[in-house]
Structure formats: C-alpha cells, structure tokens
Amino acid sequence: xxxxxxxxxxxxxxxxxxxxxxxxxxxxxxxxxxxxxxxxxxxxxxxxxxxxxxxxxxxxxxxxxxxxx
Numbered sequence: 001x002x003x004x005x006x007x008x009x010x011x012x013x014x015x016x017x018x019x020x021x022x023x024x025x026x027x028x029x030x031x032x033x034x035x036x037x038x039x040x041x042x043x044x045x046x047x048x049x050x051x052x053x054x055x056x057x058x059x060x061x062x063x064x065x066x067x068x069x
Contacts, residue, residue, distance in 0.1 A: 008047065009036045021045045031055070 010028040017023045023043050028036040038061040041053020
C-alpha cells in the first residue's frame with residue numbers, strides 16, 4: 001500500500017480532546033502534495049497517528065458553514 005503524505009498547512013481549531021490525549025481537529029491539509037482541503041479528524045498527540053476523518057473542498061466547507069448558520 002502506498003504511503004500517504006500530508007502537510008498540515010493551517011491548524012484552525014481543536015474541537016475536543018479525549019482522556020487519552022487524542023484531539024479532534026479542524027485543519028487545512030495538503031494530501032500527497034495537492035491543494036489543501038479542510039479536514040476534520042482525530043489525531044494522536046504530536047500528529048503521529050490519525051483516525052478516520054472527513055475532508056471538504058472550499059465549496060463544501062462554505063456550504064456546511066452556510067447550512068449551520
């Protein structure tokens with residue numbers, strides 16, 4: 001299986017933290033060198049591991065914000 005490369009280009013918010021230190025975060029992430037997208041997922045301390053998450057384009061993120069307002 002190919003290695004997935006990522007770069008957190010902007011840490012926007014920590015939404016919650018579990019007793020084990022994992023945090024649910026909203027970040028802008030570049031996956032495999034592509035244009036950064038909004039991303040919500042759980043992260044281990046120091047971002048050494050990640051859980052499953054949701055990645056949104058700019059348009060999807062704007063629609064979500066609009067829907068929640």
